[in-house]
Amino acid sequence: MCQCERLGTEEQVKEFYDVLSKYKGNKDNIMVVLQTTQNIFGYIPEKSVKIIAENLEMPESEIYGIISFYSQFTLTPKAKYNIDICLGTACFVLGAQDVLNKILSKLNVRVGEMTQDGKWIVTSCRCLGCCGLAPAMTINGEVYGKLKVEDIDRILDNFAD
Numbered sequence: 001m002c003q004c005e006r007l008g009t010e011e012q013v014k015e016f017y018d019v020l021s022k023y024k025g026n027k028d029n030i031m032v033v034l035q036t037t038q039n040i041f042g043y044i045p046e047k048s049v050k051i052i053a054e055n056l057e058m059p060e061s062e063i064y065g066i067i068s069f070y071s072q073f074t075l076t077p078k079a080k081y082n083i084d085i086c087l088g089t090a091c092f093v094l095g096a097q098d099v100l101n102k103i104l105s106k107l108n109v110r111v112g113e114m115t116q117d118g119k120w121i122v123t124s125c126r127c128l129g130c131c132g133l134a135p136a137m138t139i140n141g142e143v144y145g146k147l148k149v150e151d152i153d154r155i156l157d158n159f160a161d
């Protein structure tokens with residue numbers, strides 16, 4: 001398998017190498033290269049770090065140092081859909097934990113874990129600022145309120161692969 005296949009789609013890889021060829025041999029452009037890499041793949045694949053290091057002629061360790069210093073960069077792939085469920089007081093007393101348990105068992109994950117297909121990640125928070133809709137959650141920022149356990153299948157099944 002060639003390196004490109006493991007990095008991302010053909011289009012993503014082409015775009016990535018186009019950026020690298022623009023900045024080849026010039027480590028002063030590391031920030032823009034990292035930002036563009038993350039825009040292309042949604043995160044910075046570890047494999048891309050090696051390729052960036054070779055092309056910009058700088059040590060991989062220096063690149064990892066920059067990635068860990070700036071919170072905008074992530075080495076972890078993001079799921080397509082992020083469910084953020086509120087476990088704050090108003091939501092909790094109205095059954096948020098049962099809703100969360102239903103989501104976790106349906107997706108077969110734990111809080112903070114991504115499904116194997118990269119489709120879902122479930123996180124929890126202390127208040128979404130819409131306590132009147134308790135129990136509430138967001139999916140990619142869109143609020144779903146007054147949740148009941150029996151709503152979950154219908155809500156999640158509406159999201160495309």
Ligand code: FES
Pocket residue numbers: 086087088089090091092126127128129130131132134135136
């Ligand atoms: S406590 Fe859940 S939205 Fe505020």
